[in-house]
Amino acid sequence: MRNFVFVSMLALAAAVAVPVAFLSGEKPAPAADHLDPPARTNPNNDSTPDFPADIADLYVTHDDQMVTMIVTFGGPAATSLPAMYDADLLFTISVSNQAPRTTTDIPIVFQFGRETGVADGPWGVRVRGVPGVEGDIVGSVERIIEKDGVRVFAGLTDDPFFFDSQGLTETRQTGTLSFRNNRDFFGAQNITAFAIQIPRDRLENGTNELDFWTFSDRRGGQI
Amino acid sequence: MRRVIAGALSLSAGLALASCGGDEPATVAPPPGTAQVVSVTPCLNQIVPGTGKTVVDLVVPDTITVNLNQASVFPNGRRLQDPVIDITLAFIFLDMNRHGPSTFVNMPLNPPVNDRPFRTQFPFLALPQGTPPLSGSDTATQFDFVNAPASEYVRVDRTGMPAISPALIAPSRRNEYNDAGPGEDAAFVFASELTTQLQLLHEVLVDDFRAAGLTPCAALR
Numbered sequence: 001m002r003n004f005v006f007v008s009m010l011a012l013a014a015a016v017a018v019p020v021a022f023l024s025g026e027k028p029a030p031a032a033d034h035l036d037p038p039a040r041t042n043p044n045n046d047s048t049p050d051f052p053a054d055i056a057d058l059y060v061t062h063d064d065q066m067v068t069m070i071v072t073f074g075g076p077a078a079t080s081l082p083a084m085y086d087a088d089l090l091f092t093i094s095v096s097n098q099a100p101r102t103t104t105d106i107p108i109v110f111q112f113g114r115e116t117g118v119a120d121g122p123w124g125v126r127v128r129g130v131p132g133v134e135g136d137i138v139g140s141v142e143r144i145i146e147k148d149g150v151r152v153f154a155g156l157t158d159d160p161f162f163f164d165s166q167g168l169t170e171t172r173q174t175g176t177l178s179f180r181n182n183r184d185f186f187g188a189q190n191i192t193a194f195a196i197q198i199p200r201d202r203l204e205n206g207t208n209e210l211d212f213w214t215f216s217d218r219r220g221g222q223i
Numbered sequence: 224m225r226r227v228i229a230g231a232l233s234l235s236a237g238l239a240l241a242s243c244g245g246d247e248p249a250t251v252a253p254p255p256g257t258a259q260v261v262s263v264t265p266c267l268n269q270i271v272p273g274t275g276k277t278v279v280d281l282v283v284p285d286t287i288t289v290n291l292n293q294a295s296v297f298p299n300g301r302r303l304q305d306p307v308i309d310i311t312l313a314f315i316f317l318d319m320n321r322h323g324p325s326t327f328v329n330m331p332l333n334p335p336v337n338d339r340p341f342r343t344q345f346p347f348l349a350l351p352q353g354t355p356p357l358s359g360s361d362t363a364t365q366f367d368f369v370n371a372p373a374s375e376y377v378r379v380d381r382t383g384m385p386a387i388s389p390a391l392i393a394p395s396r397r398n399e400y401n402d403a404g405p406g407e408d409a410a411f412v413f414a415s416e417l418t419t420q421l422q423l424l425h426e427v428l429v430d431d432f433r434a435a436g437l438t439p440c441a442a443l444r
Contacts, residue, residue, distance in 0.1 A: 033382040036389045037397035040379055045394075053379035060287045060300045067291070070303070070348065079353025087369055090376055102284050102405035113368035115360065123358045124366030138366065142359030144345065151345050156357065158349035160303045160341065162334045181331050187338035188352055195346035204291050211286040213405060215381035219371055222379055 033057060034076065034161075040222055048223050051075075052086035053216040056191060057161055058093075060212045068197045069093050071110075071214050075191030076159040083156040083192040085112040085123045085141065088219040091194065095212055097205040106131055106203065110154070110194050112141070125154040125194065131202040151197040159191040259429050259443045263421045266440035271314045272323055274298060278314055282391070282417070284405035285383040298384075303341050303348065307385045309333050315421060316428065318438040326437070378402050391420045 034056045038045040041054035052074050059070040071091060074084025095106040109128045115121035127137040130150055139145035142155035165185035203210060267279045274281065281288075281298050289300045297305035309327035313319075317326060328335065339349035381401050382388065392400045393416055400413055407413070425441040432439045 033380070033385070033388060036382075037380065037401045038394055039398055040401075050379055055380045055382050057385060058287060058301070058382055059303055060289055061295045061302050062289060062291055062300060063295065067289075068345065068347070070346065079351065079355055082356045083358055085358065087367070089379075096286070096405075100406075100409075101286070101288075102409045111368050113366040115363040116365040116367050118363075122360035122363050124363060124368075126366070126368045140359045140361070140363050142357055143361070153346035155359065156351040156355055157346075158337070158339045158352050160337055160348055162306075162337045163308050164333050181333055181335070184334040184338050187334075190351045190353070190355060193346070193348055195348065197345050200291055207292065210289045210291065211284070211383075211405070212289065213284075213286045213381060213383035215401075215404075216379045217376035218379050219369060219375050221377045 050218065050223050051077075052084040052192075053089050053218055055091075055214060055216055056159070058212065058214045059160075062200055065199060066197050067200045067203055067210075068195060069108075069212060070160075070193060070195040072157075072159065072161070072191045072193045073216065076161075076186050076189035077191060079188065079190055081190070083123075083141070085192070086218075087111075087113050090217045090219075091214065092217070093196070093212060093214045095203055095210060097203060097208055097210050099208075101209070101211045105205075108196065112154070125152065127152050127196065130196070130198065132199065149199050152195070154194040155192070156190055157193045159186045159189045161186045260422060260426045261442040261444055263418060263425055263441045265442050266315055266421065266425070267418070269314075269319045269440055271298070272319055281314070282384055282387055283411070283414075284408035285381075285387045286405050287383055301385065304336065306331065306333065306335055309335075311384075311386060316425065316432065316439060318440045321438045392416045393420065 035042040035054060040046055041049050041051065043049045054073055056072040056075055059068075061068045071093065073091070077084070089112070091110040093108045093110075094104040095108070096103060097105050107129050111126045111128075112123055113126065114123055123141045124139060125141050125145075130137060133148040133150055137145055137147045137150065137152050139152070143153075145152040162184045163186065164180055164183045166183060268277050270277055271281060287301055288298070289295075293299050295302060297307050297310055301307060306328050309332050310324050312332065313322065313324045313326045313328075337349065339352065341347050341349055378401065381404065383405070388397060388400055392413060396413070396416055400416070403412065422441075425439060429439050429441065429443065
Protein backbone atom coordinates (compact mmCIF):
# COMPACT_ATOMS: atom_id res chain seq x y z
CA MET A 1 0.00 0.00 0.00
CA ARG A 2 2.80 2.32 0.87
CA ASN A 3 4.47 1.57 -2.46
CA PHE A 4 1.23 2.17 -4.27
CA VAL A 5 0.76 5.51 -2.62
CA PHE A 6 4.38 6.45 -3.28
CA VAL A 7 4.15 5.51 -6.95
CA SER A 8 0.93 7.43 -7.24
CA MET A 9 2.53 10.44 -5.71
CA LEU A 10 5.47 10.18 -8.08
CA ALA A 11 3.04 10.13 -10.96
CA LEU A 12 1.32 13.11 -9.48
CA ALA A 13 4.59 14.92 -9.04
CA ALA A 14 5.57 14.25 -12.61
CA ALA A 15 2.22 15.44 -13.79
CA VAL A 16 2.71 18.62 -11.82
CA ALA A 17 6.08 19.05 -13.41
CA VAL A 18 5.08 18.58 -17.01
CA PRO A 19 2.55 21.35 -17.39
CA VAL A 20 4.59 23.88 -15.49
CA ALA A 21 7.53 23.32 -17.79
CA PHE A 22 5.49 23.15 -20.95
CA LEU A 23 3.59 26.25 -20.13
CA SER A 24 6.61 28.23 -19.15
CA GLY A 25 8.54 27.49 -22.32
CA GLU A 26 11.81 27.72 -20.38
CA LYS A 27 14.53 25.11 -20.67
CA PRO A 28 16.04 25.38 -17.20
CA ALA A 29 12.93 25.00 -15.10
CA PRO A 30 12.75 27.94 -12.72
CA ALA A 31 11.85 27.36 -9.13
CA ALA A 32 11.23 30.03 -6.53
CA ASP A 33 12.21 33.08 -8.54
CA HIS A 34 15.51 31.92 -10.02
CA LEU A 35 15.93 32.94 -13.69
CA ASP A 36 12.81 35.08 -13.61
CA PRO A 37 11.80 37.10 -15.52
CA PRO A 38 13.25 34.85 -18.23
CA ALA A 39 13.55 37.59 -20.86
CA ARG A 40 16.01 39.40 -18.58
CA THR A 41 17.76 36.69 -16.59
CA ASN A 42 17.49 33.30 -18.29
CA PRO A 43 20.29 32.51 -20.79
CA ASN A 44 17.84 30.50 -22.85
CA ASN A 45 15.71 33.59 -23.37
CA ASP A 46 18.21 36.43 -23.12
CA SER A 47 21.64 36.71 -24.76
CA THR A 48 22.78 39.04 -21.98
CA PRO A 49 21.18 37.61 -18.85
CA ASP A 50 21.46 39.83 -15.82
CA PHE A 51 22.51 37.22 -13.26
CA PRO A 52 23.61 39.70 -10.58
CA ALA A 53 20.15 41.30 -10.57
CA ASP A 54 18.24 38.02 -10.60
CA ILE A 55 16.55 37.64 -7.24
CA ALA A 56 15.98 34.02 -6.25
CA ASP A 57 14.21 34.04 -2.89
CA LEU A 58 13.01 36.21 -0.04
CA TYR A 59 12.88 34.80 3.49
CA VAL A 60 11.35 36.52 6.52
CA THR A 61 11.45 35.04 10.02
CA HIS A 62 10.87 36.40 13.49
CA ASP A 63 11.16 35.56 17.15
CA ASP A 64 10.27 37.46 20.32
CA GLN A 65 12.95 40.05 19.74
CA MET A 66 14.07 40.21 16.13
CA VAL A 67 12.91 40.07 12.53
CA THR A 68 15.34 38.58 10.00
CA MET A 69 15.09 39.17 6.27
CA ILE A 70 17.22 37.28 3.75
CA VAL A 71 17.42 37.81 0.00
CA THR A 72 19.30 35.47 -2.33
CA PHE A 73 20.29 36.44 -5.85
CA GLY A 74 22.67 35.62 -8.71
CA GLY A 75 22.29 31.87 -8.52
CA PRO A 76 22.36 29.02 -8.26
CA ALA A 77 26.04 29.08 -9.15
CA ALA A 78 28.80 26.50 -9.37
CA THR A 79 30.87 26.19 -6.22
CA SER A 80 33.97 27.48 -8.02
CA LEU A 81 32.42 30.85 -8.85
CA PRO A 82 32.70 34.05 -6.84
CA ALA A 83 29.78 36.08 -5.51
CA MET A 84 27.77 38.28 -7.90
CA TYR A 85 28.35 41.78 -6.56
CA ASP A 86 27.56 44.60 -8.98
CA ALA A 87 28.04 48.27 -8.13
CA ASP A 88 25.32 49.37 -10.54
CA LEU A 89 22.51 47.56 -8.74
CA LEU A 90 20.20 48.54 -5.93
CA PHE A 91 18.30 45.91 -3.97
CA THR A 92 15.34 47.07 -1.93
CA ILE A 93 13.39 45.26 0.75
CA SER A 94 10.04 46.98 1.10
CA VAL A 95 8.16 46.71 4.37
CA SER A 96 4.57 47.77 4.80
CA ASN A 97 3.31 48.00 8.38
CA GLN A 98 0.03 49.83 7.87
CA ALA A 99 -2.82 50.09 5.40
CA PRO A 100 -2.69 50.00 2.50
CA ARG A 101 -0.47 46.96 2.63
CA THR A 102 0.64 47.58 -0.97
CA THR A 103 2.69 50.69 -0.29
CA THR A 104 6.17 50.84 1.17
CA ASP A 105 6.45 52.31 4.65
CA ILE A 106 10.03 51.23 5.27
CA PRO A 107 12.37 50.87 2.26
CA ILE A 108 15.68 49.22 3.12
CA VAL A 109 18.21 49.57 0.30
CA PHE A 110 21.32 47.42 -0.21
CA GLN A 111 24.19 48.36 -2.49
CA PHE A 112 27.69 47.06 -3.20
CA GLY A 113 30.95 48.89 -3.89
CA ARG A 114 34.66 48.15 -3.99
CA GLU A 115 37.23 49.41 -1.50
CA THR A 116 38.14 53.00 -2.22
CA GLY A 117 41.30 53.46 -4.20
CA VAL A 118 41.94 49.75 -4.74
CA ALA A 119 41.54 48.40 -8.26
CA ASP A 120 39.55 45.18 -8.12
CA GLY A 121 39.67 45.49 -4.36
CA PRO A 122 37.46 43.78 -1.80
CA TRP A 123 33.74 44.48 -1.83
CA GLY A 124 31.71 46.31 0.74
CA VAL A 125 28.00 46.65 1.34
CA ARG A 126 25.98 49.74 2.25
CA VAL A 127 22.51 49.56 3.78
CA ARG A 128 20.26 52.61 3.92
CA GLY A 129 16.89 53.29 5.46
CA VAL A 130 17.12 50.99 8.47
CA PRO A 131 14.81 52.24 11.23
CA GLY A 132 16.60 53.14 14.42
CA VAL A 133 20.01 53.32 12.78
CA GLU A 134 21.80 56.63 12.54
CA GLY A 135 23.15 56.97 9.02
CA ASP A 136 24.13 54.06 6.83
CA ILE A 137 25.39 50.64 7.74
CA VAL A 138 28.67 50.06 5.89
CA GLY A 139 31.19 47.25 6.04
CA SER A 140 32.93 44.46 4.26
CA VAL A 141 31.03 41.65 2.64
CA GLU A 142 31.41 38.19 4.13
CA ARG A 143 31.59 39.68 7.60
CA ILE A 144 28.81 40.29 10.12
CA ILE A 145 28.34 44.03 10.56
CA GLU A 146 26.61 45.38 13.68
CA LYS A 147 25.30 48.88 14.25
CA ASP A 148 22.65 50.30 16.59
CA GLY A 149 21.23 46.88 17.38
CA VAL A 150 21.05 45.75 13.75
CA ARG A 151 23.07 42.98 12.13
CA VAL A 152 23.89 42.80 8.42
CA PHE A 153 25.59 40.13 6.35
CA ALA A 154 26.26 39.95 2.62
CA GLY A 155 28.19 37.23 0.92
CA LEU A 156 28.42 33.96 -0.90
CA THR A 157 26.49 31.11 0.73
CA ASP A 158 25.04 27.74 -0.04
CA ASP A 159 21.80 28.11 -2.05
CA PRO A 160 19.20 27.42 0.65
CA PHE A 161 16.39 26.52 -1.73
CA PHE A 162 15.63 22.81 -2.16
CA PHE A 163 13.51 21.42 -4.98
CA ASP A 164 13.78 18.88 -7.81
CA SER A 165 13.94 21.38 -10.62
CA GLN A 166 15.91 18.89 -12.68
CA GLY A 167 12.95 16.55 -12.51
CA LEU A 168 10.78 19.19 -14.07
CA THR A 169 13.17 19.64 -16.93
CA GLU A 170 13.80 15.95 -17.59
CA THR A 171 10.18 15.02 -17.42
CA ARG A 172 9.33 17.71 -19.91
CA GLN A 173 12.10 16.63 -22.27
CA THR A 174 11.52 12.88 -22.12
CA GLY A 175 7.94 12.38 -21.07
CA THR A 176 9.31 9.85 -18.59
CA LEU A 177 8.59 10.19 -14.94
CA SER A 178 11.75 11.61 -13.43
CA PHE A 179 10.61 13.78 -10.55
CA ARG A 180 12.33 12.57 -7.38
CA ASN A 181 12.26 13.60 -3.78
CA ASN A 182 15.88 12.59 -3.29
CA ARG A 183 17.28 14.94 -5.94
CA ASP A 184 17.86 18.57 -5.08
CA PHE A 185 18.69 20.62 -8.15
CA PHE A 186 20.01 23.37 -5.87
CA GLY A 187 22.19 21.01 -3.86
CA ALA A 188 25.94 21.55 -4.11
CA GLN A 189 25.41 25.02 -5.54
CA ASN A 190 26.03 28.46 -4.11
CA ILE A 191 24.29 31.80 -4.32
CA THR A 192 24.92 35.37 -3.26
CA ALA A 193 22.84 36.67 -0.38
CA PHE A 194 22.29 39.51 2.00
CA ALA A 195 20.60 39.33 5.37
CA ILE A 196 19.52 41.85 7.95
CA GLN A 197 18.28 41.32 11.49
CA ILE A 198 16.31 44.15 13.07
CA PRO A 199 14.65 44.51 16.49
CA ARG A 200 11.00 43.82 15.76
CA ASP A 201 9.76 46.90 17.58
CA ARG A 202 11.32 48.99 14.82
CA LEU A 203 9.06 47.38 12.22
CA GLU A 204 5.87 46.51 14.06
CA ASN A 205 2.96 48.90 14.22
CA GLY A 206 0.60 47.73 16.93
CA THR A 207 -0.90 44.44 15.91
CA ASN A 208 -0.79 45.17 12.18
CA GLU A 209 0.46 42.45 9.93
CA LEU A 210 3.66 43.24 8.05
CA ASP A 211 4.15 42.75 4.32
CA PHE A 212 7.56 42.23 2.72
CA TRP A 213 8.69 42.19 -0.90
CA THR A 214 11.97 42.83 -2.65
CA PHE A 215 13.14 44.11 -6.02
CA SER A 216 16.31 44.91 -7.94
CA ASP A 217 17.04 47.98 -10.08
CA ARG A 218 19.94 48.49 -12.47
CA ARG A 219 21.51 51.86 -13.15
CA GLY A 220 21.36 52.81 -16.80
CA GLY A 221 18.71 50.25 -17.72
CA GLN A 222 18.54 46.54 -18.25
CA ILE A 223 21.51 44.85 -19.89
CA MET B 224 -15.26 42.73 -1.64
CA ARG B 225 -14.30 39.09 -1.74
CA ARG B 226 -17.32 38.31 -3.92
CA VAL B 227 -16.15 40.93 -6.39
CA ILE B 228 -12.72 39.38 -6.48
CA ALA B 229 -14.10 35.91 -6.95
CA GLY B 230 -16.33 37.11 -9.74
CA ALA B 231 -13.46 38.81 -11.51
CA LEU B 232 -11.29 35.75 -11.19
CA SER B 233 -14.01 33.44 -12.44
CA LEU B 234 -14.69 35.63 -15.43
CA SER B 235 -11.05 35.99 -16.30
CA ALA B 236 -10.51 32.27 -16.01
CA GLY B 237 -13.01 31.72 -18.74
CA LEU B 238 -11.47 34.29 -21.06
CA ALA B 239 -7.80 34.14 -20.47
CA LEU B 240 -6.90 31.04 -22.41
CA ALA B 241 -6.98 33.15 -25.53
CA SER B 242 -4.99 36.00 -24.08
CA CYS B 243 -1.48 34.58 -24.18
CA GLY B 244 1.15 36.72 -25.84
CA GLY B 245 3.47 36.14 -28.74
CA ASP B 246 6.25 34.30 -26.95
CA GLU B 247 3.90 31.74 -25.45
CA PRO B 248 4.91 28.17 -26.39
CA ALA B 249 2.70 26.04 -28.56
CA THR B 250 -0.37 24.84 -26.77
CA VAL B 251 -0.07 21.41 -25.26
CA ALA B 252 -2.73 18.99 -26.41
CA PRO B 253 -5.44 18.86 -23.75
CA PRO B 254 -4.92 15.73 -21.72
CA PRO B 255 -7.68 13.49 -20.40
CA GLY B 256 -9.60 15.29 -17.71
CA THR B 257 -9.61 18.67 -19.39
CA ALA B 258 -13.34 18.80 -19.76
CA GLN B 259 -13.89 18.02 -16.11
CA VAL B 260 -12.65 21.33 -14.72
CA VAL B 261 -15.27 24.04 -14.58
CA SER B 262 -13.55 26.59 -12.38
CA VAL B 263 -10.62 27.07 -10.03
CA THR B 264 -12.44 29.78 -8.12
CA PRO B 265 -13.18 27.38 -5.24
CA CYS B 266 -9.42 26.86 -4.92
CA LEU B 267 -8.71 30.56 -4.78
CA ASN B 268 -11.44 31.21 -2.24
CA GLN B 269 -10.81 28.29 0.09
CA ILE B 270 -9.43 28.95 3.55
CA VAL B 271 -5.96 27.56 4.16
CA PRO B 272 -6.10 25.78 7.53
CA GLY B 273 -4.02 27.40 10.21
CA THR B 274 -3.95 30.77 8.49
CA GLY B 275 -7.54 32.05 8.52
CA LYS B 276 -6.84 33.31 5.01
CA THR B 277 -7.97 32.34 1.55
CA VAL B 278 -5.55 31.30 -1.15
CA VAL B 279 -6.20 34.62 -2.88
CA ASP B 280 -5.29 36.42 0.33
CA LEU B 281 -1.99 34.53 0.43
CA VAL B 282 -0.87 35.11 -3.17
CA VAL B 283 -2.36 38.55 -3.87
CA PRO B 284 -0.59 40.87 -3.42
CA ASP B 285 2.66 39.02 -4.06
CA THR B 286 4.21 39.70 -0.67
CA ILE B 287 5.28 37.68 2.33
CA THR B 288 2.88 38.55 5.11
CA VAL B 289 3.82 38.20 8.76
CA ASN B 290 1.77 38.34 11.92
CA LEU B 291 4.45 38.81 14.56
CA ASN B 292 2.15 37.43 17.24
CA GLN B 293 1.91 34.06 15.54
CA ALA B 294 4.52 31.37 14.99
CA SER B 295 7.09 32.01 12.29
CA VAL B 296 6.39 29.31 9.73
CA PHE B 297 5.34 29.51 6.09
CA PRO B 298 3.01 31.05 4.99
CA ASN B 299 3.28 33.32 8.05
CA GLY B 300 6.71 34.46 6.93
CA ARG B 301 9.14 32.04 5.36
CA ARG B 302 11.91 30.21 7.14
CA LEU B 303 14.90 28.76 5.32
CA GLN B 304 13.80 25.24 6.21
CA ASP B 305 10.17 25.58 5.12
CA PRO B 306 9.24 23.24 2.20
CA VAL B 307 7.36 26.04 0.50
CA ILE B 308 6.73 24.37 -2.87
CA ASP B 309 5.04 21.28 -1.43
CA ILE B 310 2.93 23.46 0.89
CA THR B 311 1.93 25.79 -1.93
CA LEU B 312 1.06 22.92 -4.28
CA ALA B 313 -1.27 21.55 -1.61
CA PHE B 314 -3.26 24.70 -1.01
CA ILE B 315 -3.62 25.64 -4.67
CA PHE B 316 -4.56 22.13 -5.87
CA LEU B 317 -6.26 20.25 -3.05
CA ASP B 318 -9.55 20.62 -1.25
CA MET B 319 -8.48 22.01 2.12
CA ASN B 320 -11.67 20.66 3.70
CA ARG B 321 -10.34 17.16 3.06
CA HIS B 322 -6.56 17.55 3.02
CA GLY B 323 -4.13 19.64 5.01
CA PRO B 324 -1.46 22.00 3.68
CA SER B 325 1.17 19.42 4.69
CA THR B 326 -0.25 16.62 2.52
CA PHE B 327 2.57 16.76 -0.02
CA VAL B 328 5.19 17.56 2.61
CA ASN B 329 4.30 14.35 4.40
CA MET B 330 4.90 12.23 1.25
CA PRO B 331 7.19 14.14 0.39
CA LEU B 332 6.94 15.18 -3.25
CA ASN B 333 10.18 17.14 -3.26
CA PRO B 334 13.39 16.95 -1.28
CA PRO B 335 12.24 17.75 2.26
CA VAL B 336 15.37 19.52 3.50
CA ASN B 337 18.35 21.46 2.24
CA ASP B 338 21.48 19.49 1.41
CA ARG B 339 23.46 21.45 4.00
CA PRO B 340 22.33 22.23 7.54
CA PHE B 341 21.54 25.84 8.21
CA ARG B 342 23.53 27.68 10.82
CA THR B 343 21.80 28.29 14.13
CA GLN B 344 23.03 31.88 14.40
CA PHE B 345 22.72 34.90 12.13
CA PRO B 346 22.93 34.89 9.12
CA PHE B 347 21.59 31.31 9.36
CA LEU B 348 22.46 30.47 5.72
CA ALA B 349 24.85 27.56 5.28
CA LEU B 350 28.43 28.33 4.36
CA PRO B 351 29.28 28.29 0.64
CA GLN B 352 30.14 24.92 -0.80
CA GLY B 353 33.46 24.15 -2.47
CA THR B 354 36.32 26.61 -2.38
CA PRO B 355 35.07 29.67 -4.26
CA PRO B 356 37.09 32.90 -4.28
CA LEU B 357 35.89 35.22 -1.54
CA SER B 358 35.72 38.98 -1.62
CA GLY B 359 35.70 40.30 1.94
CA SER B 360 38.31 42.11 3.98
CA ASP B 361 39.11 42.62 7.64
CA THR B 362 40.87 45.90 6.97
CA ALA B 363 38.84 47.74 4.34
CA THR B 364 36.66 50.49 5.80
CA GLN B 365 36.02 52.86 2.89
CA PHE B 366 34.14 51.78 -0.20
CA ASP B 367 32.99 53.51 -3.38
CA PHE B 368 29.24 53.31 -3.65
CA VAL B 369 27.39 54.75 -6.60
CA ASN B 370 25.36 57.78 -5.58
CA ALA B 371 22.99 58.25 -8.50
CA PRO B 372 19.43 59.56 -8.54
CA ALA B 373 16.59 57.07 -8.54
CA SER B 374 15.67 58.19 -12.03
CA GLU B 375 18.77 56.47 -13.39
CA TYR B 376 17.63 53.05 -12.22
CA VAL B 377 15.35 50.60 -14.03
CA ARG B 378 13.59 47.63 -12.51
CA VAL B 379 14.89 44.15 -13.31
CA ASP B 380 13.25 41.71 -10.91
CA ARG B 381 10.89 41.50 -7.95
CA THR B 382 9.64 38.76 -5.68
CA GLY B 383 7.55 38.14 -2.60
CA MET B 384 5.84 34.78 -2.21
CA PRO B 385 7.89 31.94 -3.68
CA ALA B 386 7.16 30.76 -7.23
CA ILE B 387 4.21 33.02 -8.00
CA SER B 388 5.75 34.60 -11.07
CA PRO B 389 7.39 31.44 -12.54
CA ALA B 390 4.40 29.20 -11.88
CA LEU B 391 1.34 31.38 -12.32
CA ILE B 392 2.29 34.14 -14.74
CA ALA B 393 2.67 33.43 -18.46
CA PRO B 394 6.13 34.16 -19.88
CA SER B 395 4.64 36.80 -22.14
CA ARG B 396 3.71 38.91 -19.11
CA ARG B 397 6.66 38.23 -16.80
CA ASN B 398 8.45 41.48 -17.57
CA GLU B 399 5.27 43.43 -16.91
CA TYR B 400 4.67 41.47 -13.72
CA ASN B 401 8.17 42.11 -12.44
CA ASP B 402 7.94 45.79 -13.31
CA ALA B 403 4.74 46.09 -11.32
CA GLY B 404 4.25 45.90 -7.58
CA PRO B 405 1.81 44.95 -4.87
CA GLY B 406 -0.48 47.82 -5.87
CA GLU B 407 -1.05 46.31 -9.30
CA ASP B 408 -1.39 42.87 -7.75
CA ALA B 409 -4.09 44.09 -5.39
CA ALA B 410 -5.88 45.79 -8.29
CA PHE B 411 -6.00 42.35 -9.94
CA VAL B 412 -4.11 43.50 -13.01
CA PHE B 413 -2.78 39.94 -13.25
CA ALA B 414 -5.90 38.08 -12.18
CA SER B 415 -6.34 36.51 -15.59
CA GLU B 416 -2.80 35.17 -15.49
CA LEU B 417 -3.24 33.57 -12.11
CA THR B 418 -6.51 31.92 -12.96
CA THR B 419 -5.46 30.85 -16.44
CA GLN B 420 -2.29 29.11 -15.34
CA LEU B 421 -3.99 27.54 -12.34
CA GLN B 422 -6.88 26.27 -14.44
CA LEU B 423 -4.53 24.80 -17.04
CA LEU B 424 -2.64 23.00 -14.33
CA HIS B 425 -5.82 21.67 -12.82
CA GLU B 426 -7.08 20.48 -16.19
CA VAL B 427 -3.95 18.43 -16.65
CA LEU B 428 -3.77 17.13 -13.11
CA VAL B 429 -7.27 16.42 -12.00
CA ASP B 430 -7.17 12.76 -12.97
CA ASP B 431 -3.81 12.32 -11.26
CA PHE B 432 -5.11 13.79 -8.04
CA ARG B 433 -8.09 11.52 -8.06
CA ALA B 434 -6.00 8.47 -8.92
CA ALA B 435 -3.83 9.26 -5.92
CA GLY B 436 -6.87 9.35 -3.69
CA LEU B 437 -6.80 13.12 -3.37
CA THR B 438 -9.67 15.54 -3.82
CA PRO B 439 -8.93 18.54 -6.04
CA CYS B 440 -10.28 21.91 -5.00
CA ALA B 441 -11.44 22.84 -8.51
CA ALA B 442 -15.10 22.70 -9.44
CA LEU B 443 -15.55 19.69 -11.71
CA ARG B 444 -18.19 18.92 -14.24
